[in-house]
Amino acid sequence: MSRFTRFAGSVIEAVLTPHAVDRYLELVDPMVTWTEIRGRVTAVSRRTDRTVTFTVTPTRQFEGFEAGQFIQVSTVIDGVRQTRCFSPAGSHHQPGDLEFTVTADAEGHVSKHLRENLAVGDVLGLTPAAGTFTLPGTPGDRPERIRLISGGSGITPVLSIVRTLVDENHEGAIDVLHFCRDSADNPYREELERLARFRNISVTYVYTRAGGRHLGPEHLEDLGDIGFACGPAPLLETAKQLYSDAGVELRVEEFTPPVVAAPSGEATGTLRFTEAGTEVDNDGRSILDQAESSGLFPESGCRMGICFSCTAVRKSGCTTNILTGESNDEPDQHIQLCVSAPVGDVEIAL
Amino acid sequence: MTEHITLTAEQVEAIGERFDAIRTRVLNDLGEKDREYIYKIVRAQRGFEIAGRAMMYLPPLWPVAVGSLGVSKILDNMEIGHNVMHGQYDWMREPGLNSREFEWDTVCPADQWKHSHNYLHHTFTNVLDMDRDIGYGILRMAPEQKWHPYYLGNLAYASALMVLFQWGVMLHDLEAERIIKGERKWGDIKELVAGMRKKAGKQVLKDYVIFPALTGPLFPLTFLGNMSANLIRNLWTFSIIFCGHFPSGVQTFTKEETADETRGEWYVRQMLGSANIDGGRLFHIMSGNLSFQIEHHLFPDIPANRYPEIAAEVRATCEEFGLPYNTGSLRAQLGSTWKKIAKLSLPNRWTKQEPDLAVTIERARHEDAASKALAKAGWQRAAEREMVSV
Numbered sequence: 001m002s003r004f005t006r007f008a009g010s011v012i013e014a015v016l017t018p019h020a021v022d023r024y025l026e027l028v029d030p031m032v033t034w035t036e037i038r039g040r041v042t043a044v045s046r047r048t049d050r051t052v053t054f055t056v057t058p059t060r061q062f063e064g065f066e067a068g069q070f071i072q073v074s075t076v077i078d079g080v081r082q083t084r085c086f087s088p089a090g091s092h093h094q095p096g097d098l099e100f101t102v103t104a105d106a107e108g109h110v111s112k113h114l115r116e117n118l119a120v121g122d123v124l125g126l127t128p129a130a131g132t133f134t135l136p137g138t139p140g141d142r143p144e145r146i147r148l149i150s151g152g153s154g155i156t157p158v159l160s161i162v163r164t165l166v167d168e169n170h171e172g173a174i175d176v177l178h179f180c181r182d183s184a185d186n187p188y189r190e191e192l193e194r195l196a197r198f199r200n201i202s203v204t205y206v207y208t209r210a211g212g213r214h215l216g217p218e219h220l221e222d223l224g225d226i227g228f229a230c231g232p233a234p235l236l237e238t239a240k241q242l243y244s245d246a247g248v249e250l251r252v253e254e255f256t257p258p259v260v261a262a263p264s265g266e267a268t269g270t271l272r273f274t275e276a277g278t279e280v281d282n283d284g285r286s287i288l289d290q291a292e293s294s295g296l297f298p299e300s301g302c303r304m305g306i307c308f309s310c311t312a313v314r315k316s317g318c319t320t321n322i323l324t325g326e327s328n329d330e331p332d333q334h335i336q337l338c339v340s341a342p343v344g345d346v347e348i349a350l
Numbered sequence: 351m352t353e354h355i356t357l358t359a360e361q362v363e364a365i366g367e368r369f370d371a372i373r374t375r376v377l378n379d380l381g382e383k384d385r386e387y388i389y390k391i392v393r394a395q396r397g398f399e400i401a402g403r404a405m406m407y408l409p410p411l412w413p414v415a416v417g418s419l420g421v422s423k424i425l426d427n428m429e430i431g432h433n434v435m436h437g438q439y440d441w442m443r444e445p446g447l448n449s450r451e452f453e454w455d456t457v458c459p460a461d462q463w464k465h466s467h468n469y470l471h472h473t474f475t476n477v478l479d480m481d482r483d484i485g486y487g488i489l490r491m492a493p494e495q496k497w498h499p500y501y502l503g504n505l506a507y508a509s510a511l512m513v514l515f516q517w518g519v520m521l522h523d524l525e526a527e528r529i530i531k532g533e534r535k536w537g538d539i540k541e542l543v544a545g546m547r548k549k550a551g552k553q554v555l556k557d558y559v560i561f562p563a564l565t566g567p568l569f570p571l572t573f574l575g576n577m578s579a580n581l582i583r584n585l586w587t588f589s590i591i592f593c594g595h596f597p598s599g600v601q602t603f604t605k606e607e608t609a610d611e612t613r614g615e616w617y618v619r620q621m622l623g624s625a626n627i628d629g630g631r632l633f634h635i636m637s638g639n640l641s642f643q644i645e646h647h648l649f650p651d652i653p654a655n656r657y658p659e660i661a662a663e664v665r666a667t668c669e670e671f672g673l674p675y676n677t678g679s680l681r682a683q684l685g686s687t688w689k690k691i692a693k694l695s696l697p698n699r700w701t702k703q704e705p706d707l708a709v710t711i712e713r714a715r716h717e718d719a720a721s722k723a724l725a726k727a728g729w730q731r732a733a734e735r736e737m738v739s740v
Binding site: 011014015017018019020022023024026027076078079080081082083307308311313315331332334 | 380381382383384385386389392393396403440441442443444445446448450451453454455461541544545548549552553555556560561564
C-alpha cells in the first residue's frame, strides 16, 4: 500500500470516527469492506436430505487457509447474528471460492436454517482461518502414510486434506475411513469415488445404520505415520485411545477455540490486573485463560470472540488478536479477553 | 392543594408482577422486526450525516447542511447511541451495535457515560444524594437540595449547560462538585481525563479541523456549520433529557425510603420519578424514544422502538392503581422544567413549595434475611443488567 493510500485511509477513518468505516460500507454493499471479511454465496446444492453444499467468494481481506482449518461463518437468523465453525472442503492450493458442506443437525438451529434457506447471493460473515487440524511439514515433505477418520460432517476438513495432498502429488498411502448413516447420507460420494481411483488413495465406508459398527480397533489395522480424526465425540475418544496406545500422532478437530501460539517467539512481560491488584508472568495464552489461572473469573461466554461477554478494558500495553493476528497498543481500549494475548507488559482493568 | 396517593405493599408487588410479565413477553418477542428497525434508523442517520457533510461544499445550502448534520448527530446520540449503549440491541450480536463496543458522535467517551448513566442514574434514579443527574452537580433541581446564594445563577448555569451540553455530559463523570470540595483527587480522575482528551480530541479534529480543511477556502463556513450542528444537537438533547425527570409532579426519593428496595418498589420509583412527552411518531424517534421516559426507566434494556406499545399497558396499570402518569406536550413539560429551574434559584421560603403530588408507598418489611435476599434479587438483577462494568 502506497504512502498516499495509507494517508487517505487514515483520513477516511478520522472523518468517520467514532464509527468504523465498515459501519458505513455495509449499508451500501456488504461485500465492499474496509477491514471485515465477508463472503457471497455463489452456488448452493442440496445433495442429500440433511446437507447443503455451497461455495462462497470471500472479500479481499481473506488470506487463504490451510487444509483442515476452520472458518467462523456467521449469518443472521431472526434478527440475531449466529456464528458457527465450518471447514472449507477444497484443496488449499486452489485459489478463489471456498466450498463448505453443512449437515443439518436435529437440534442444529443454524445448520437447519442454512439447509432450508441458504440461497445464491446471500452474504455471510467470515473470519481468518484457524485451527491446528493441519498437515505437518511442507508440500513434498509430508508424513508418508496418512490415515484420516471422519464421521458425518467431519468429512469436510478430511476432504480438504486429501484434495490438497493430491495437488501436491503426494505418493504415500492416504487412507480414508468414513462413518455415515448409509450410502445416501454422503454428500461427497462422487468426489470420494473419484479420489479412490488414485493408486495410493483408499476410501472405506462404515454405514452405521446398516449394521456397521462404531469405530473400533478392527477398523484400523494400520494407523499410518499420522492420523487425523474429525467427527462426533465418541469417535474422537476412541481414535485418541487407539492412537495413544500405539504411540502414533493423532490430530483431532473438535472445533474448539483457537490455540494460541505465543506471538513471534517467547512470551515476555507481566500481565497485571489493575482492579484485583494482582499480576502474573505472561505465558502467551489468551488473557481470559491467564486470568482464570490466576484465580480471577471474569464473565465469559463463547470463548471464541463471538459474544463479547468477556470484553474488558486494556489500560496499557500491547495485545494481539489471536483470530486476526493484529496487534494494538492504544490505551484504554475494549478488547475481548478470550481472543487477545499479551505482547510484553499489559494492564487489564479486572 | 397537594394530592395524596397511597399504595399498599400488596399493590406494589402486584405492579411488580405486572411489569415483569410485560418485560418477559417483549424480550421473548424480539427478532427480525427490531433488527430492521434499528438498521433503518442507522441508515437514515448515515444518510443525513453524509448529505450534511457534502452540502457544506455548497454555501447556498449551508442552512440545509447544518440541519442535516444536526439531525444526524441527534439520531446518533439518542435513538441509536443511548439505546445501543443500554444494551438494547446486544441480543443481535452485531459488533457495530453492541453496548460494549459502541462509541457515539459526541465528545463524551462511551464507557464514562455508561458508568454515570447506566449504573448511577438508572440504579439510583431520583434518589437525592445518589442520582447525580439531579442537577448535574451544578444546578438546584429539587427543593430538598440545600439552597445557597450560588444558586441565584440557576437559570444562567442551566442555559450554559444547554448550549455546551455535550461538554457538560463529558465532564459529568468527573463529579466536579466533589473535586471542588476536595473529596476527589487528581489520582481518582487521571484516567477519566485521559479518556476525555482522547475522545474529545478525535471529535474536535473531525468537526473543527479535517472537515473544514477538506472544504478548502470554505473553512470558516464549514467550521461554523459543524459548530452549529453540534449546538442543535446540544439544545435538543438537553431539552428532551431535562423533560425526563424535572417537570412538576415527578417524585424524588430519599436514601432511607429506598433502602433494600423490592422489585415492585423499584418499578414504582422508576415510574413516579419519570415523565413522558406527547408527540407523533417522528417526534418519538427524534427524541430517541426518551419521550417514553417512564417506559424507558421501567425497561431500560428493551429496544426503545417497543416503548410505544408498552406504554398503553403501563398507562392502564397506572389508572388501575390510581397512580399518576406524568405526560404532556413538549411545550408544557419544557415550560414546567424551566419554571422549576427559576423557582429553585431562590430559597424555599421565598416561593410556594407545595408539591402538586405526594405518593406514600407502604414498604414491605421483610422479617428474615432469606426473604429479604429473595426480594432483593429480582430488582438487583434488573438494575445490574444496566450496569456495564468499566
